[in-house]
Amino acid sequence: xxxxxxxxxxxxxxxxxxxxxxxxxxxxxxxxxxxxxxxxxxxxxxxxxxxxxxxxxxxxxxxxxxxxxxxxxxxxxxxxxxxxxxxxxxxxxxxxxxxxxxxxxxxxxxxxxxxxxxxxxxxxxxxxxxxxxxxxxxxxxxxxxxxxxxxxxxxxxxxxxxxxxxxxxxxxxxxxxxxxxxxxxxxxxxxxxxxxxxxxxxxxxxxxxxxxxxxxxxxxxxxxxxxxxxxxxxxxxxxxxxxxxxxxxxxxxxxxxxxxxxxxxxxxxxxxxxxxxxxxxxxxxxxxxxxxxxxxxxxxxxxxxxxxxxxxxxxxxxxxxxxxxxxxxxxxxxxxxxx
Amino acid sequence: xxxxxxxxxxxxxxxxxxxxxxxxxxxxxxxxxxxxxxxxxxxxxxxxxxxxxxxxxxxxxxxxxxxxxxxxxxxxxxxxxxxxxxxxxxxxxxxxxxxxxxxxxxxxxxxxxxxxxxxxxxxxxxxxxxxxxxxxxxxxxxxxxxxxxxxxxxxxxxxxxxxxxxxxxxxxxxxxxxxxxxxxxxxxxxxxxxxxxxxxxxxxxxxxxxxxxxxxxxxxxxxxxxxxxxxxxxxxxxxxxxxxxxxxxxxxxxxxxxxxxxxxxxxxxxxxxxxxxxxxxxxxxxxxxxxxxxxxxxxxxxxxxxxxxxxxxxxxxxxxxxxxxxxxxxxxxxxxxxx
Numbered sequence: 001x002x003x004x005x006x007x008x009x010x011x012x013x014x015x016x017x018x019x020x021x022x023x024x025x026x027x028x029x030x031x032x033x034x035x036x037x038x039x040x041x042x043x044x045x046x047x048x049x050x051x052x053x054x055x056x057x058x059x060x061x062x063x064x065x066x067x068x069x070x071x072x073x074x075x076x077x078x079x080x081x082x083x084x085x086x087x088x089x090x091x092x093x094x095x096x097x098x099x100x101x102x103x104x105x106x107x108x109x110x111x112x113x114x115x116x117x118x119x120x121x122x123x124x125x126x127x128x129x130x131x132x133x134x135x136x137x138x139x140x141x142x143x144x145x146x147x148x149x150x151x152x153x154x155x156x157x158x159x160x161x162x163x164x165x166x167x168x169x170x171x172x173x174x175x176x177x178x179x180x181x182x183x184x185x186x187x188x189x190x191x192x193x194x195x196x197x198x199x200x201x202x203x204x205x206x207x208x209x210x211x212x213x214x215x216x217x218x219x220x221x222x223x224x225x226x227x228x229x230x231x232x233x234x235x236x237x238x239x240x241x242x243x244x245x246x247x248x249x250x251x252x253x254x255x256x257x258x259x260x261x262x263x264x265x266x267x268x269x270x271x272x273x274x275x276x277x278x279x280x281x282x283x284x285x286x287x288x289x290x291x292x293x294x295x296x297x298x299x300x301x302x303x304x305x306x307x308x309x310x311x312x313x314x315x316x317x318x319x320x321x322x323x324x325x326x327x328x329x330x331x332x333x334x335x336x337x338x339x
Numbered sequence: 340x341x342x343x344x345x346x347x348x349x350x351x352x353x354x355x356x357x358x359x360x361x362x363x364x365x366x367x368x369x370x371x372x373x374x375x376x377x378x379x380x381x382x383x384x385x386x387x388x389x390x391x392x393x394x395x396x397x398x399x400x401x402x403x404x405x406x407x408x409x410x411x412x413x414x415x416x417x418x419x420x421x422x423x424x425x426x427x428x429x430x431x432x433x434x435x436x437x438x439x440x441x442x443x444x445x446x447x448x449x450x451x452x453x454x455x456x457x458x459x460x461x462x463x464x465x466x467x468x469x470x471x472x473x474x475x476x477x478x479x480x481x482x483x484x485x486x487x488x489x490x491x492x493x494x495x496x497x498x499x500x501x502x503x504x505x506x507x508x509x510x511x512x513x514x515x516x517x518x519x520x521x522x523x524x525x526x527x528x529x530x531x532x533x534x535x536x537x538x539x540x541x542x543x544x545x546x547x548x549x550x551x552x553x554x555x556x557x558x559x560x561x562x563x564x565x566x567x568x569x570x571x572x573x574x575x576x577x578x579x580x581x582x583x584x585x586x587x588x589x590x591x592x593x594x595x596x597x598x599x600x601x602x603x604x605x606x607x608x609x610x611x612x613x614x615x616x617x618x619x620x621x622x623x624x625x626x627x628x629x630x631x632x633x634x635x636x637x638x639x640x641x642x643x644x645x646x647x648x649x650x651x652x653x654x655x656x657x658x659x660x661x662x663x664x665x666x667x668x669x670x671x672x673x674x675x676x677x678x
Contacts, residue, residue, distance in 0.1 A: 098513065101452050101456065101506075102449070102452060102456075105449055105452060109444070109502065110441070110444055110449075113440050113441060113444060113495075117440065117441075148489065151490050152505075153505055155513065156452075156509060158505075159502050159505040159506060159509065160502070163448065163498050163499070163502040166491075166492055166497075166501075167440075167498060169491075170493065170498065173493065174493075174494065288512065288513050
């Protein structure tokens with residue numbers, strides 16, 4: 001707790017958009033422990049991942065404001081006086097973005113302009129750390145993927161996320177609203193949405209294992225991914241928020257144990273002692289937006305900030321499975337009854 | 340006129356968004372000459388560049404439909420049965436995009452989804468050729484810039500343009516709505532907007548020369564650009580529209596005579612025998628989004644389609660200056676009185 005970037009947050013007025021969501025709530029817990037003044041903004045749109053239970057135990061030490069980041073006048077008000085804004089609100093589902101591209105546009109692209117305009121006009125001294133995604137790279141030309149790799153998103157969600165990211169860089173460079181983007185790979189851990197399978201596979205796999213159900217893996221399971229435990233992802237946000245050397249830049253934030261789907265499922269079922277796997281053909285609509293193997297090179301961010309993953313896959317999945325074993329009902333119930 | 344890609348357009352049902360604008364109207368003239376069935380869609384928003392006079396002489400051989408590409412139901416109707424759509428409608432001003440980022444978002448980003456959704460639902464067999472821009476590269480890491488260069492836009496307009504481009508690629512790859520993007524550098528020639536200076540400098544410079552006024556060049560004028568005469572740009576669209584080998588790809592379309600601002604102004608004033616130049620300090624708000632020297636490597640597109648610029652700078656500027664000498668009043672009048 002004596003590291004400078006952690007001390008930085010004592011008494012600091014911070015805001016987290018998507019603050020009741022998966023990464024936002026875990027980050028909020030760390031910020032509370034560091035003594036920050038924490039405002040959580042969340043729309044609690046059903047199916048998106050925000051959940052009051054995510055802040056159980058710290059609810060009386062944060063401010064919660066239900067609001068939609070698309071709403072300009074509300075954002076104009078909320079950003080005032082906030083020194084660091086962790087900008088995590090978003091629509092996460094690739095699949096939904098292809099069914100309803102306009103909603104994805106509004107939430108992932110237009111809303112970023114709303115937040116940044118709010119800062120430009122009402123709080124230009126704010127520092128904004130954006131939750132980007134490795135999706136922007138699309139199907140990689142080489143592995144591991146570093147930040148020099150071309151941006152080539154394969155779905156509407158990826159396009160809107162990269163536009164949102166670019167806005168942060170332009171507002172940093174042109175208007176002096178300091179900002180940077182962390183391109184996260186697959187984040188996992190407690191408080192992730194597991195109610196449906198449209199927000200990526202890892203939360204869904206964990207649910208199936210915990211429920212002792214069958215995991216379907218497409219193809220032969222040889223595709224590789226990297227994973228970051230959510231506490232390590234939150235630590236990356238803390239470092240980026242405290243360090244002006246990050247301003248105007250994008251950074252990969254990925255795991256250091258790339259693993260195939262096959263080995264991942266073996267690890268999960270092994271840790272849990274429940275669940276099993278079957279392999280099946282790729283459904284064509286999923287194959288069309290699949291990117292093969294992917295893992296990130298995060299050396300640029302590590303060199304600059306000292307960040308590195310501290311939680312191994314085995315430890316992280318063990319903690320995650322234990323969490324959902326304890327709280328499963330909270331995370332699979334209909335959201336309207338799950339507060 | 341016997342080249343296959345030209346024959347392709349005989350009797351072809353095509354549509355041009357932004358069809359009364361600068362590039363759109365010049366492209367329309369070529370398509371009329373090739374015997375195509377041409378629908379021009381334009382919003383005629385004042386200040387954007389659309390102009391009835393641009394189709395004088397061919398107005399009775401094209402269909403004109405005033406509509407806004409942001410309007411979903413209208414686009415759903417208009418795209419039906421159109422075999423090739425040249426998608427040129429857009430807000431072109433970088434400066435306006437920084438003052439009013441939301442309008443730029445609506446016109447350059449959201450409208451592209453509108454057009455592509457219209458095709459997906461109503462005309463999935465359409466081929467869509469998108470007018471991209473070299474702006475997406477931002478300040479170049481190396482020269483000439485090829486398509487492997489990172490995308491790193493420096494203003495909101497550049498971000499929205501690249502998002503619009505990416506949508507075309509995703510709709511090609513996922514939904515089979517064939518599409519590609521031409522990243523145009525600086526296009527010049529007859530029928531360009533010269534009424535104000537917010538759509539890039541080249542039209543404005545030409546106006547000042549024709550009016551025998553003073554051209555202000557920022558800095559020492561050493562920054563280099565490449566230029567394409569509008570007929571050559573239109574030819575690039577014709578080739579891309581006729582060639583399915585272009586689908587799902589982006590291509591630079593740039594000039595082969597990179598020239599410094601200083602030499603450009605010397606050439607313009609020399610050809611015209613009018614106009615003069617002064618050099619002044621960069622205004623800070625312009626410097627903040629300036630990208631230094633830029634010229635494109637267009638070999639990829641040339642190799643695939645055979646395209647290359649046929650009009651030299653000297654010839655092109657001579658024709659352009661002659662055009663505006665003849666029609667100046669049409670292009671500097673208030674748009675509401677200039678039809």
